[in-house]
Amino acid sequence: MQEKNNNELKIFVPKEFNFEENLKYLSRAPNECLFLIKDRRLYKALPIEEETLLIEISADQENVMNIRFIDDTAPSSEWKRAAVVRYVREWFDLDRDLLPFYEMAKTDVLLNGAVDSFYGLRLMGIPDLFEAICWGIIGQQINLTFAYTLKRRLVESFGRLVEYNGDDYWIFPTPNDIAALSVEDLVGLRMTVKKCEYLIDVARLMVEGKLTKMQLLNAENVKSAEKMLVKIRGIGPWTANYVLMRCLRFPSAFPIDDVGLHNAIKHLIGTENKPTKEEIVRLAANWTGWESYATFYLWRFLY
Incomplete structure (x- = not known):
């Protein structure tokens, strides 16, 4: 309303x-x-x-x-x-009605402290599919600080600037802005050649209408949407689930291999060792249907 x-x-x-x-x-x-x-x-x-x-x-x-x-x-x-x-x-x-998530989290060993600390936090999204995929690709296997540096370089090189009262308001590049580029055009960003290729490939798929947000939203379920994404060069399970969380809003999207999730679990259970996938599956047994929010709230302990 x-x-x-x-x-x-x-x-x-x-x-x-x-x-x-x-x-x-x-x-x-x-x-x-x-x-x-x-x-x-x-x-x-x-x-x-x-x-x-x-x-x-x-x-x-x-x-x-x-x-x-x-x-x-x-x-x-x-x-x-x-x-x-x-x-x-x-x-x-x-x-999103968060009451069921909060009810579940109250009795969860990892989440009960998170919902107390961050009550009212929403899973802040990236509504634009191209921006979400680019951010996922940029962030692969690097720390968050450097990822933001690379994103700024991309936006300031190929995005659009609106100036008002001495402040800069940047608008993320569109697929059309990137699709016509070559890897050489992106060299100044100091991004890997592979990531440059992936960004251009995704932009071209979207310009050609072969990848749209509606196609993914109309997928039968989260696994079907993930399969559609991982068929694209440069998008693996982590990037796919990141996009499914942040842009497509599938609540059961689960980037189980995420380093930040692993570090948050290590922090909360007080161990020096990275949790195994089997341990994460066991710890996440109660999260069914809320894996994306559980991951997001645990990330907040770190950043």
Whole structure:
């Protein structure tokens, strides 16, 4: 449900939502380039077809999130206003009922402390499929800090910049922006040749209509969607499940081989050894249908 005036939209959010917890998560990477956080407000440039909107997101009232359009960038039509609301709801996963997850987590040895510490945190998404896949590929086998550096280089080299009041608002490159490039064009990013090839290949698949978000969402189940993704060169099970979590919102997506998940488990159970896959399967026995949220909450202990 939402209320509106010309320059603002109000979204009513679930009780199990804490804007501050989500801002803390979004604030964890100082090198983030796709949004700004200032004075407990979140700012982002959002392209909707030919228009580029600057939005400010805040939550000064309980159970209400406010979207304000900056500098007369209010959408020209009702359907574009609705598209902004859909984007923000998807970004914050606001349509997910977290009560069953919290009920399960209360009795889980790994999750009970996580839900107490991060209550109201949502699995912050990446609604754009191309951005989500690129982020998954960029992050393969490197630390998070370097991944953000590579993403910034990609965005600042091939994305679009909107400047307002001395601040830079970057928009992620589109598949069309990347599909026409060669590996040599990406050399300056200091990314591996293989990753450059993978990004270009994915962009071309999307430009040709051979890979779409709707195709994946229409998959029979999460395993079918994973199989569709891992057929693509450069996408293995970890990247596929990351995309299934962050973009496609399959709650049972489970990047079981994720190093961050392993380190969080080591931290919580107080062991020096990496858990085996069998141990993780045993520890995750109660997470059925909530593997993505369980993973995300455990990640929060580390970053």
